[in-house]
Amino acid sequence: MFRQILxxxxxxxxxxxxxxxxxxxxxxxxxxxxxxxxxxTWLDARVLLPEMxxxxxxxxxxxxxxxxxxxxxxxxxxxRGKHVYALTLPLARWHYVLLRFGAGLAMLVVPIAxxxxxGVLASSMAVIPPGLQTYPHALALRFAVAVVLAFSIFxxxxxGTARTAGYILAIVGxxxxxxxxxxxxxxxxxxxxPIFDRMVTLPGPFEIFAGRWMLIDV
Amino acid sequence: MAPRMSRLVTxxxxxxxxxxxxxxxxxEPQRPRPxxxxxTVDRATRQLRDAVEHLELLTLRDSIIDLVRTGNVPFxxxxxxxxxxxxxxxxxxxxxxxxxxxxxxxxxxRPRVRVVVVVDVDTSAxxxxxxxxxxxxxxxxxxxxxxxxxxxVAGVKLGRVDARRVAEGGSFRPSLVERIRDRTLxxxxxxxxxxxPGPRLxxxxxxxxxLPASGTAWVNDPIASxxxxxxxxxxxxxxxxxxxxxxxxxxxxxxxYGLPGEDRLPVRWAGFGVEGVxxxxxxxxxxxDPLGPFQxxxxxxxxxxxxxxxxxxxxxxxxxLDDAFLAxxxxxxxxxxxxxxxxxxxxxxxxxxxxxxxxxxxxxIAGVLVGSAGLLSRFRQAV
Amino acid sequence: MxxxxxxxxxxxxxxxxxxPGRLLRAQETEAYRHxxxxxxxxxxxLTAAAPATREDQGGPLDTIRVGTxxxxxxxxxxxxxxxxxRAAWDSIVSYFGPDTSVLxxxxxxxxxxxxxxxxQIPTLHLPIRPExxxxxxxxxxxxxxxxxxxxxxxxxxxxxxxxxxxRAMLFAPAKLQARTAYSDLATKPWAIVRDCFAxxxxxxxxxxxxxxxxPVTDYFTADERRRIVERVRRDTPPLRRSASAxxxxxxxxxxxxxxxxxxxxxxxxxxxxxxxxxxTLVRTAxxxxxxxxxxxxxATQGEDVLARLAxxxxxxxxxxxxxxxxxxxxxxxxxxxxxxxxGWLAFAWAVVFTVAxxxxxxxxxx
Numbered sequence: 031m032f033r034q035i036l037x038x039x040x041x042x043x044x045x046x047x048x049x050x051x052x053x054x055x056x057x058x059x060x061x062x063x064x065x066x067x068x069x070x071t072w073l074d075a076r077v078l079l080p081e082m083x084x085x086x087x088x089x090x091x092x093x094x095x096x097x098x099x100x101x102x103x104x105x106x107x108x109x110r111g112k113h114v115y116a117l118t119l120p121l122a123r124w125h126y127v128l129l130r131f132g133a134g135l136a137m138l139v140v141p142i143a144x145x146x147x148x149g150v151l152a153s154s155m156a157v158i159p160p161g162l163q164t165y166p167h168a169l170a171l172r173f174a175v176a177v178v179l180a181f182s183i184f185x186x187x188x189x190g191t192a193r194t195a196g197y198i199l200a201i202v203g204x205x206x207x208x209x210x211x212x213x214x215x216x217x218x219x220x221x222x223x224p225i226f227d228r229m230v231t232l233p234g235p236f237e238i239f240a241g242r243w244m245l246i247d248v
Numbered sequence: 249m250a251p252r253m254s255r256l257v258t259x260x261x262x263x264x265x266x267x268x269x270x271x272x273x274x275x276e277p278q279r280p281r282p283x284x285x286x287x288t289v290d291r292a293t294r295q296l297r298d299a300v301e302h303l304e305l306l307t308l309r310d311s312i313i314d315l316v317r318t319g320n321v322p323f324x325x326x327x328x329x330x331x332x333x334x335x336x337x338x339x340x341x342x343x344x345x346x347x348x349x350x351x352x353x354x355x356x357x358r359p360r361v362r363v364v365v366v367v368d369v370d371t372s373a374x375x376x377x378x379x380x381x382x383x384x385x386x387x388x389x390x391x392x393x394x395x396x397x398x399x400x401v402a403g404v405k406l407g408r409v410d411a412r413r414v415a416e417g418g419s420f421r422p423s424l425v426e427r428i429r430d431r432t433l434x435x436x437x438x439x440x441x442x443x444x445p446g447p448r449l450x451x452x453x454x455x456x457x458x459l460p461a462s463g464t465a466w467v468n469d470p471i472a473s474x475x476x477x478x479x480x481x482x483x484x485x486x487x488x489x490x491x492x493x494x495x496x497x498x499x500x501x502x503x504x505y506g507l508p509g510e511d512r513l514p515v516r517w518a519g520f521g522v523e524g525v526x527x528x529x530x531x532x533x534x535x536x537d538p539l540g541p542f543q544x545x546x547x548x549x550x551x552x553x554x555x556x557x558x559x560x561x562x563x564x565x566x567x568x569l570d571d572a573f574l575a576x577x578x579x580x581x582x583x584x585x586x587x588x589x590x591x592x593x594x595x596x597x598x599x600x601x602x603x604x605x606x607x608x609x610x611x612x613i614a615g616v617l618v619g620s621a622g623l624l625s626r627f628r629q630a631v
Numbered sequence: 632m633x634x635x636x637x638x639x640x641x642x643x644x645x646x647x648x649x650x651p652g653r654l655l656r657a658q659e660t661e662a663y664r665h666x667x668x669x670x671x672x673x674x675x676x677l678t679a680a681a682p683a684t685r686e687d688q689g690g691p692l693d694t695i696r697v698g699t700x701x702x703x704x705x706x707x708x709x710x711x712x713x714x715x716x717r718a719a720w721d722s723i724v725s726y727f728g729p730d731t732s733v734l735x736x737x738x739x740x741x742x743x744x745x746x747x748x749x750x751q752i753p754t755l756h757l758p759i760r761p762e763x764x765x766x767x768x769x770x771x772x773x774x775x776x777x778x779x780x781x782x783x784x785x786x787x788x789x790x791x792x793x794x795x796x797x798r799a800m801l802f803a804p805a806k807l808q809a810r811t812a813y814s815d816l817a818t819k820p821w822a823i824v825r826d827c828f829a830x831x832x833x834x835x836x837x838x839x840x841x842x843x844x845x846p847v848t849d850y851f852t853a854d855e856r857r858r859i860v861e862r863v864r865r866d867t868p869p870l871r872r873s874a875s876a877x878x879x880x881x882x883x884x885x886x887x888x889x890x891x892x893x894x895x896x897x898x899x900x901x902x903x904x905x906x907x908x909x910x911t912l913v914r915t916a917x918x919x920x921x922x923x924x925x926x927x928x929x930a931t932q933g934e935d936v937l938a939r940l941a942x943x944x945x946x947x948x949x950x951x952x953x954x955x956x957x958x959x960x961x962x963x964x965x966x967x968x969x970x971x972x973x974g975w976l977a978f979a980w981a982v983v984f985t986v987a988x989x990x991x992x993x994x995x996x997x
Contacts, residue, residue, distance in 0.1 A: 040253075048256050052263050059271050066274030072507070075487065089600075124622035131618050147264075155273040160507050161487035165599030172600045175610045182614035189621035218820055218858055223865070235613045237606050247599040248490040248499075292677050296670045303667050306660040522663060594868075 032129055039133040043103035047137050050096045055144035058152040058245050061085035065156035075159035086243035093173055096141055097180020104134045105188040131185060138177050146170035149245055162246050169245050176238045301527045309390045312364050312401050326359040327351045331367045339414060343367055346429040353467035354433060360443040361392050363436045367404045369411045385410045385424060386528040389434045389458060394524030400436035404428065434462040442563040452569055458526040460539060463548035488538045493589045494598040500585040503538045542592055549588050700772060703740040703749060712741060715765050719772040737776050741768055805914060809962040812908040816959060821903050822852050835952045838903050839912050840937045850903040856888040859901050867898045912940060915955045919944035
């Protein structure tokens with residue numbers, strides 16, 4: 031049964047995952063393009079670090095994008111078919127959900143592996159200035175955990191009805207509008223800042239996205 | 249329509265190969281590279297200025313030793329002050345009042361060496377057209393190994409601003425008062441409290457202009473601060489320090505010995521230093537130095553933490569630095585350095601390393617979300 | 632000529648090679664004196680060899696005079712010095728007005744990197760390829776003038792207050808300053824500033840004379856102090872770990888907030904009024920005072936800052952503050968308007984899209 035589900039998942043989101051795989055492979059390689067200096071000094075390291083920091087913002091964004099793509103695509107066709115297919119299967123519904131989730135995860139292994147491969151290749155061929163070192167394995171692991179988390183979030187949202195997604199959207203939009211109105215009325219109360227801070231620092235759920243994502247670092 | 253697997257794999261492999269061949273290895277960038285300053289006249293002049301300052305201090309050392317030998321230095325409890333007569337009695341007593349209590353706590357009535365504190369307000373010095381006097385007040389030291397073996401010299405040289413203020417009858421600025429109190433004895437305090445350092449430690453300290461042994465805060469109160477004052481503020485610091493704060497013990501070693509191939513001397517002394525002579529050591533604590541901007545407290549924090557006896561065993565040991573520390577305290581010097589660094593800067597994460605708790609938390613959240621999706625699916629009905 | 636140049640370079644290289652390594656083992660003073668002699672010779676040799684490397688490195692320096700500014704530059708940089716001298720002088724005149732005669736002469740040298748400037752004269756080493764060489768030089772000249780005049784205005788405790796004000800005055804035109812001051816007064820959330828904005832001159836007096844080290848209880852209310860600490864605490868690690876800051880923000884203890892202000896003064900840079908707004912006050916006083924105003928400002932050291940400015944202006948404090956406020960309010964920016972062209976353009980685009988939509992194939996399918 032898992033193979034069947036995996037096959038349908040592949041049919042629905044295969045192209046998107048393939049594109050994400052190519053980007054994931056190219057990203058670390060692109061990020062080290064300025065690390066080709068012969069006999070680099072510590073001054074070169076000081077120049078390289080901010081460049082790596084700039085690239086480091088792209089990794090969590092890519093993880094989110096892949097999670098969003100795979101999470102929503104996992105349910106698109108079920109929603110379109112009014113879930114008749116799923117309900118006719120001789121499976122408990124929670125079992126069906128787990129199969130869908132497992133199939134999605136299996137597909138995500140491909141871009142994660144591509145990022146790891148790209149990171150290892152880039153690290154081995156770049157010239158690393160003294161004082162710096164490479165973190166391809168740690169980067170791939172962080173990326174893997176972030177992709178899984180992003181996928182779970184969007185998978186869970188998409189698994190619900192359009193009304194569920196609407197509620198979530200309304201909460202986020204409501205917070206944004208509240209902050210905007212507070213700002214316009216001259217109040218310095220910050221609603222969004224503390225919420226955002228809590229979300230991206232431990233034990234917030236999105237801490238994984240906010241840490242350091244450096245392929246080359248101290 | 250399902251993309252054909254084989255076609256996709258072929259395309260993917262081709263793309264991977266094209267990227268790898270086209271972009272690796274990275275090429276030399278076209279932009280101009282940052283380079284250390286060339287050997288310009290400015291740099292040579294700076295070196296000359298450094299050297300003249302050292303020469304001044306050596307000359308001062310010679311005069312002091314002559315005075316000590318002829319019995320013309322008025323020691324009191326092995327501490328003597330030679331204060332410029334240009335200073336008023338008030339300034340004279342302020343200096344004595346600031347340094348003497350620190351001396352008492354350092355020596356505990358049993359000083360191992362004598363210390364002569366020389367305070368000078370004559371800051372003008374021109375050597376072959378190069379002006380060497382500074383705006384800032386400088387505190388210099390000459391350790392006993394290069395004097396008569398039992399006398400340490402501490403020189404306070406008032407900068408132009410302070411000298412003018414004092415000449416006009418003004419009192420010392422509060423920041424100068426603090427510096428006189430906390431930095432005048434500098435390495436002399438360690439010689440007085442613990443005797444002569446072991447040869448390896450002396451050599452290491454000499455290369456670093458005695459900076460790690462120039463703080464005397466241990467005589468006041470323990471330094472160990474429970475709060476990292478500069479947590480997260482690691483930008484611009486030496487890579488070795490940043491790596492050490494991140495928990496890499498190898499980098500903690502680099503904090504003491506520099507990176508392989510790196511000029512490990514502080515920027516200020518890449519000129520013409522003299523063993524045992526520390527010119528303005530307490531004034532120059534570069535953020536770019538491997539031991540960081542607070543290295544003045546490196547040994548002071550050790551004394552405060554381990555106590556005088558254990559530190560003395562380390563200070564006087566003939567063994568290499570790391571072995572001496574391990575034998576004296578039972579702890580690796582790398583571990584101590586890491587704790588000391590983290591006391592100021594906190595523990596940081598480098599590269600893309602993950603805390604295990606982050607992974608666990610993410611997986612738990614993912615599980616909860618999928619569980620809720622499964623739970624919700626029980627209520628779904630076909631419409 | 633050529634052989635002479637190579638001779639110097641060769642000498643420099645030989646001397647450099649002879650100089651011993653950086654950490655000497657010998658501590659003999661005379662031996663070290665020898666090292667210093669060698670170094671001095673090396674400096675001389677390099678200095679002599681340097682002119683061969685760039686055409687404007689050697690030779691005498693020309694003097695360019697603009698107002699009370701004298702610039703010493705190598706002859707090839709005359710035109711550059713003339714340009715920056717005029718720009719700097721314009722800025723100074725816009726500040727001091729007719730009172731420039733009281734300014735002390737300012738002498739500054741502008742020389743290329745690698746060349747020694749004249750001793751005892753403030754020297755700017757112009758980088759070989761600076762991004763904005765003129766801006767760099769003008770900034771340097773104005774900084775010198777500021778430091779010099781500041782010493783005359785107030786070398787004491789209010790030096791910093793005037794320092795910021797004079798810096799703001801020298802580096803921005805009067806109109807721009809007043810406009811910035813308006814937005815400052817209009818947008819600062821502090822009660823004292825809002826009262827001043829509304830026309831309470833006594834509050835204006837308090838806020839205008841607020842110095843960076845002033846008593847915090849004078850300028851901010853308890854609630855404002857808590858809000859400031861809360862904001863600074865978010866971005867400042869030392870404050871995040873302060874027990875007083877925690878009590879201030881979480882328990883709302885005002886005494887804890889005052890403690891934080893005193894203990895972490897260096898982190899809390901919140902000033903009730905910006906230096907630019909203060910600069911407009913000094914400028915107003917100088918304008919009202921006319922001839923001799925700057926001299927009066929310099930002569931009244933030690934007095935309260937508002938009293939000094941009133942003396943400078945030659946009017947009572949309230950009149951000075953009222954004039955200052957009026958000048959700032961006059962720079963109120965225009966309300967949002969719709970330029971005619973923008974309106975017509977928006978309309979035209981609306982028509983274009985409507986026509987495009989009506990031509991869509993969706994409407995023509997059966």
